[in-house]
Amino acid sequence: MIPGSFTYHRPASVSEAVQLLARLGEDARPLAGGHSLIPMMKLRLAQPQHLVDLGRIAGLKEIRQEQGEIVIGAMTTQAEIVASPLLAEKAPLLIEAAKVIADPQVRSVGTIGGNIANGDPGNDMPGVLQCLDARYVLTGANGTREVPARDFYEAAFFTKLAPGEIVTELRFAAPAAGHGWAYEKLKRKVGDYAVAAAAVTLTLSGNTCKGASIALTNVASTPLYAADAVKALVGSTLDKAAIDKAAGAAMSICDPVADSRGPSEYRRSVLGVIVRRAIDRAKSRGR
Amino acid sequence: MASQSSKMRVAMTVNGRQVDAEVEPRTLLIHFLREHLGLTGPHVGCDTTHCGACTVDLDGKSVKSCTVFAVQAEGSQVLTIEGMAKADGGLHPLQQAFHEHHGLQCGFCTPGMIMRAHRLLQEKPNPTDEEIRWGISGNLCRCTGYQNIVKAIRAAAEMLSGSQKEAAE
Numbered sequence: 001m002i003p004g005s006f007t008y009h010r011p012a013s014v015s016e017a018v019q020l021l022a023r024l025g026e027d028a029r030p031l032a033g034g035h036s037l038i039p040m041m042k043l044r045l046a047q048p049q050h051l052v053d054l055g056r057i058a059g060l061k062e063i064r065q066e067q068g069e070i071v072i073g074a075m076t077t078q079a080e081i082v083a084s085p086l087l088a089e090k091a092p093l094l095i096e097a098a099k100v101i102a103d104p105q106v107r108s109v110g111t112i113g114g115n116i117a118n119g120d121p122g123n124d125m126p127g128v129l130q131c132l133d134a135r136y137v138l139t140g141a142n143g144t145r146e147v148p149a150r151d152f153y154e155a156a157f158f159t160k161l162a163p164g165e166i167v168t169e170l171r172f173a174a175p176a177a178g179h180g181w182a183y184e185k186l187k188r189k190v191g192d193y194a195v196a197a198a199a200v201t202l203t204l205s206g207n208t209c210k211g212a213s214i215a216l217t218n219v220a221s222t223p224l225y226a227a228d229a230v231k232a233l234v235g236s237t238l239d240k241a242a243i244d245k246a247a248g249a250a251m252s253i254c255d256p257v258a259d260s261r262g263p264s265e266y267r268r269s270v271l272g273v274i275v276r277r278a279i280d281r282a283k284s285r286g287r
Numbered sequence: 288m289a290s291q292s293s294k295m296r297v298a299m300t301v302n303g304r305q306v307d308a309e310v311e312p313r314t315l316l317i318h319f320l321r322e323h324l325g326l327t328g329p330h331v332g333c334d335t336t337h338c339g340a341c342t343v344d345l346d347g348k349s350v351k352s353c354t355v356f357a358v359q360a361e362g363s364q365v366l367t368i369e370g371m372a373k374a375d376g377g378l379h380p381l382q383q384a385f386h387e388h389h390g391l392q393c394g395f396c397t398p399g400m401i402m403r404a405h406r407l408l409q410e411k412p413n414p415t416d417e418e419i420r421w422g423i424s425g426n427l428c429r430c431t432g433y434q435n436i437v438k439a440i441r442a443a444a445e446m447l448s449g450s451q452k453e454a455a456e
Contacts, residue, residue: 001334008295008312008358031359038354039336041313051312055359079348103425105339105403108348109355190424191337 003041022141032114074113122193127217131199134172153222180286196271219254302370319357328368339426342399368398390439392430
């Protein structure tokens with residue numbers, strides 16, 4: 001399969017990239033790792049006239065800490081996330097999630113920025129970053145703004161990203177030391193999108209849950225932050241009743257489409273199981 | 288910038304050899320390797336980023352060359368199965384191990400399997416069977432399964448770490 005023709009641009013800086021995108025308008029698309037866009041172009045589901053390759057822009061690849069915040073450059077690959085000592089220490093949830101995205105070759109090219117900016121409900125990182133309450137830093141020709149991950153997604157493939165803007169980095173406060181975490185994902189095979197998946201973080205004080213965050217992947221047209229499920233856990237001892245209530249609350253907000261992964265009722269039911277498992281595993285890791 | 292149909296010059300190092308050509312920007316790396324350079328070791332399998340038959344090494348990473356544009360590889364180091372044999376024509380330990388352990392049946396997936404295994408053994412010189420299976424999870428064999436492929440990679444790992452030890456002594 002051969003993509004349609006396009007003109008290729010290789011900017012050396014973010015400002016050059018966003019100026020190009022502003023000038024070229026709707027016919028241009030930014031190219032990150034390309035592992036969503038190139039398959040779409042091969043199927044001619046996307047036929048951009050211009051590709052603006054972000055791959056040679058220095059400074060979009062780093063993972064760093066700024067005071068209490070973790071900052072990840074948008075062009076950081078999933079493999080670089082898996083290998084990051086800083087994330088292993090501060091936000092291992094991201095590593096657990098990155099490991100179940102696609103396969104080794106795809107992880108070596110696919111980027112976190114592409115994963116979150118594309119708006120595909122099947123992508124895993126949007127839910128993970130909602131769980132971590134991350135902010136996306138968006139840069140356009142008129143400057144930079146931040147949008148919380150929990151407000152970014154409007155519908156499948158529709159986001160708050162304005163024409164000509166690119167995601168340049170994402171930021172979140174490092175979860176408290178000793179927090180529990182889990183990314184639980186059921187998929188049919190390596191490389192598949194989730195039948196249902198959930199990201200959970202918990203902070204514990206003794207047996208009591210002091211704080212929690214839960215977000216859901218691929219069970220609606222956008223990732224979902226499960227606020228009522230969180231309420232069911234905070235203040236509880238994470239006993240069966242609280243976990244049942246949280247799983248029920250998560251199931252009640254999801255609206256999975258029937259597809260090759262199963263009918264809607266099945267996928268909602270699986271989501272309930274996934275949320276319970278994720279809470280159990282996060283609990284077992286918390287101190 | 289240039290009009291849409293016009294070609295771009297792309298230069299890279301493939302199997303240690305400096306190459307350059309005029310290509311359309313839409314030319315995929317797999318087509319550049321096969322059709323411009325005549326390197327038909329990397330195969331077009333599924334053409335949808337699943338099967339791994341097109342796997343090559345790009346700047347020290349395994350990539351599926353059906354999902355990379357040649358222009359993205361400008362200035363890069365590319366290694367394909369053709370670059371694996373020794374200078375005297377002798378087989379690379381991975382090729383030797385796939386041969387000895389019958390790590391292939393039809394052989395279609397083999398160039399991608401070996402290139403992925405090559406990078407895996409750089410990342411993890413002594414992988415467990417589980418790490419091998421996880422490491423080649425982006426490469427599909429449709430003949431017969433993975434038992435002998437895993438055996439071959441394990442044997443190559445032993446051969447390679449043995450020869451490193453010898454070199455160190």
